[in-house]
Amino acid sequence: MLPALRIENSLRLPDNDQWQLRFHVESENSNRLYVIAQNKKKRYWACSCPGWKRHRTCKHLIALRIPCNETPYEINIINH
Ligand SMILES: [Zn+2]
Numbered sequence: 001m002l003p004a005l006r007i008e009n010s011l012r013l014p015d016n017d018q019w020q021l022r023f024h025v026e027s028e029n030s031n032r033l034y035v036i037a038q039n040k041k042k043r044y045w046a047c048s049c050p051g052w053k054r055h056r057t058c059k060h061l062i063a064l065r066i067p068c069n070e071t072p073y074e075i076n077i078i079n080h
Contacts, residue, residue: 021075
């Protein structure tokens with residue numbers, strides 16, 4: 001069985017060409033929202049925050065226990 005992650009419906013975003021299972025996470029230090037999503041083809045997870053863009057790892061993915069460094073990972077997102 002795939003690991004499950006509960007995401008509030010209000011944070012979910014529609015898929016686009018490259019990304020699926022998109023959702024917002026709130027920044028701890030500001031009101032900014034970042035987007036976490038899974039790459040449709042390569043299956044890895046990414047975050048729109050500066051940390052992930054620079055290092056391909058960030059605290060948002062780590063907090064959600066999603067692997068960083070463009071590691072393919074399947075997950076079951078449950079809305080609530
Ligand atoms: Zn992040």
